[in-house]
Amino acid sequence: MSNRIKIGEIKPKGWLETELKENMSGCIGHLDELLPELLVDHDIYGDDRLKGGDKLRKLGRNDNAAPEMQEENKEQFYWWNSESQSNWRDGYVRSAIMLEDQTYIKQTKAYLEKIFSTQENGYLGIYDEKLRFRCTGENGELWAQSSLFRGLLACYEGFQDESILDRICMAADCIMKGYPQEQSHPFDVHEPFAGVGHGLTIVDSFEWLYEITENRAYLEYAVWLYEEYSAYMQSECDIQIPNIRQPFYIFKGHAVHTFEHIRALIIAALEKEEYQILLDQLMQKLPYYLTPSGAPIGDEWIAGRTADATWTGYEFCTLQEMLHTYERMAVKTGDVVWNERIEWLYFNAAEGMKHPTDSSIMYLKTDNCYTADGYKNPDDKKQDWNPRYKYSPTHQDAAVCCVPNSGRITPYYIQSLLHIVEDGYLAAGYGPYVYQGSYDHVPVRIEQTTSYPLDLHTIFYIKTAKPVRFSLHLRLPGWAKQMTVNGKVYENTGAICREIVLDQEWKDEQIEINFEADIRFRTDFQHRTYLTCGPLLYCLELPAKEEVTKEMWVPGFTEKEYHPLNRTLEELAIAREDWPEFKVVSDKAAHRWGELRITGIFTDGQEKKQIDMVPMARTILRKITFLQKR
Known part of the structure; x- marks a missing residue:
C-alpha cells in the first residue's frame, strides 16, 4: 500500500508541461467561452438550483438529439450541466495548480469564492431546499456533489488552505445528515437511472476526506453507500455485490458507470476481507473488456461483449474513469502492474483520441479507425449517423462530458507518476516532472528529466536539505527486456512488472536509467496480431480527406470529419515469416509522436509491401490489428 503525492507537490516539466499548456490555451481553457449557456449562464449550484417543475434549460447536448427532453418536468436530464461544469473545473483547477499560472489561479480562486457563496447550512449542490435529499426519481443529487467535490479537494491540496477543507467537510457532513447512515436508503428510488448511478462516485470524496482527516466516519459512510x-434495483448493476459474487457474470451496463463503480469496491475491500476476494475476481475479468490500446468498451453499453479493435468504440469519459480506477488500485495495493496499465492507457488510447494539431477530441473512437465522419466504420452507413464519431472541441450535439474529461486525464496521470511508500518513494511512472516535499522532516526534491516514452532513457536528480536515508523504488516495466540503473543491468526474462529498490543515504544524487525493448507481436481476443515496442502501440496511419463541418463562434476552433482515401490498406495482413524484417527506425523531423517508427513487411494477399508504422498517439485514421498469413 502506498500514498498519493499531493497535487501541489508535483509539477510537470518537458512535454507533459507542454501538454497541460496546450489544453489550457485550447478548448479546456476556453470551454466557458465556447459554451457560456452551459458553463456560465446556468448557475445550477446557486441561483438556478432545481426546484421541481423547472423550465428545461439548454443542456450539454443538442435539444434536437432527444425529443423526449422537451417534455415538461423531465427531471432526469436536469443535472447534466452540473456534470459538465464540475468535471471541467476539476481538470481546470488541477492544471492551474500544476502549472502555477497566476492567471488561471486567480480565476480558480474566484470560482472557489463563488461556489462557497452558495453554501447553505453546509449544503453544496443543485437542489432547492424542498427537493434536497428528497428526490425519489432519477436525479443528480450525489453525482453533482461528487463531481464538484473532486475539484474542491484538489484546490485544498494545491493551496493548503484549511478554510477550503472546512467548507468541504461541512458539505460532506450535510450529506451524511441528509442521508443518515443505517436510517435512510439513498438509492431506493423509482427511476434508478444515470444520475443516480453516477452518484455512487461520491465515495471517492469520502475516502479522500478520510485520508486527509483520518476521520473513520467518512470511510465507514463510503462503504455503507456501496x-x-x-x-436495490439499479439500471447500472455490474458492480453490485450479488452480481460480482457470480463467477460467470458478464458486464452489460453503461461502461463509464461500470468502470467508475469499481472504485467503490476498492474502498469496501479496504474494510472487509470478503470484498477483497470479490475485487480480485473482478479485476481478473478486466482484460476481456479492453482493446489492444487498453481502452475499455465504452460505446456506450458493454452489452456482454468482448472488446474488438474494429467494432468496439470507447469514449473519453470511460478512459478517464478507468485511469482513475487504476490509480486507486495502484495506491491501495502498492502493485506497480496498475501503474503499467495507467501508462499504457494514457500513451495509447487517450493520446489516440486527441487531434494531432487542433484542440479537439473524438467523443467515441475505435482502435482500428477507418473513418471519422459520424460512423463507426465506413461499412456502417446503414446505421444512424452518430455525432460522437468526429472531432470537436465541445461535442455539444452529443453531450458535454468527454471534452471536460479530456482536461482531467493529464493532471491525473501526472499525479500517478510518484507515490509515497513506507520506506521512501516509488517511481511508479516515467515522465518529466519535479516533486518537492519532505521525508522524515527533511525537504526532498526529485526531478525527472526525459522525453519518455519516445526515448527510453531518463535521469532522476535527487536533492535533500541534508543527508537522509530512504528507499527509491523504480518500476521495472513488464515490456522491458532489461533495465540499466547507473550501469547495473537488471534482466527481465519473465516479462513481469516489478520493482528495483535503491536503499541509501541521499543528498545530491543522479540516477540514470535506460530501458531496452524489443518489437513484440501480440494477439488480441479476436485472434488478430498487433505490434508494440516499449510502452507504445503502433499502427498504420491511413490517408484521409479532411472536411471542416463547423466553425465555432470562438475563433480558432472547428469541428472536423475525416473520410478514407485508400480502403485497400484496411485489408493488409502480416506473414509470420516476415516478422524478422520489422525494425525500429527514427524520424526526428516528424511530429513528436511520429519520431519513432517501425518499418516492416505487409501483404495484401498478392504482393508484399514495406510500410512504416507510427505510435497510435495523435493518429486520425489508422489500422492497428492484422490478420496473420501463414
Missing part, C-alpha cells in the same frame, strides 16, 4: 447501492 452496500446500499447493491441492495
